[in-house]
Amino acid sequence: MPRQAYVNGRYLPHGQATVHIEDRGFQFADGIYEVVPVRQGTLIDEEPHLDRLERSLGELRIAMPMRRRAIKLILRELIRRNDLHDGFVYMQVTRGVAPRDHKFPAHSTPTLVMTTRRMKPHREAVLRDGVSVITAPDIRWGRCDIKSVALLPNVLVKQAAAEAGAYEAWQVDDEGRVTEGSSSNAWIVTGDNKAVTRDATHAILNGITRLSLLKVIEAEGYSFEERPFTVAEAKTAREAFLTSSSSFVMPVTRIDDAPVGDGRSGKLTAALRKHYMDYMTEQGAGG
């Protein structure tokens, strides 16, 4: 069965799914997106992802393209048509098609695109050894809480990471404090075994994985703190990890050229990953 995408009311073969050249997403990056993980055929944290979609749209004054109930039906139909077990659904909404002019058009219908992608399980060796991150100045705008498709700074910094042989880049504000990764949230574990991640302000995207992991941490009786941490603190932390809809909980064992802790995946990180994987499995079981 060829891969199918959804574009403005139609299911199409992926290669034939297109939008207009005057779509404001293409012209101005005037749109937002969401990435919803799918595990064993189940959407993970569907409601929080749709809440964030609605919030991002609201902040940009773009209308919801349709009711939430209709979006949920399309999500399921797309999973069914693509026979998707493990991967994610990508959703993008833009302000729609209009003659190129920066200000909002008087009338436009939001564009809605949804696609799916399969994902291979993370390799055991990666989970055991962890991944490396580089650090780089955060050159983004002041509303990183909006999941905008304007991702050029993230693209550039991820490319820099790839060229350095690293998995991710941790962006750093003017005060030397880590904001977040190019497509993930950043965490450290302190000497007294506390998980620390930056508080959710306009400086970061409030990751759904981040939010769920905070709940898991609380439920399991671990301690955490939401506050900024510096690159120096991260480099001397006991453990480090990152979270996202595609990485889940991923150990970070190298920051720039310094090993984190003993350079191996940390104990708390491994425990939190396991709890988080269980949390996802429970959603499949209807829990």
Ligand code: PDD
């Ligand atoms: N990225 N921070 C940024 C800048 C992100 O782009 C993402 C997600 C996250 C983590 O959010 P969540 O836990 O909701 O996935 C944090 C997605 C996966 C992407 O761009 O593909």
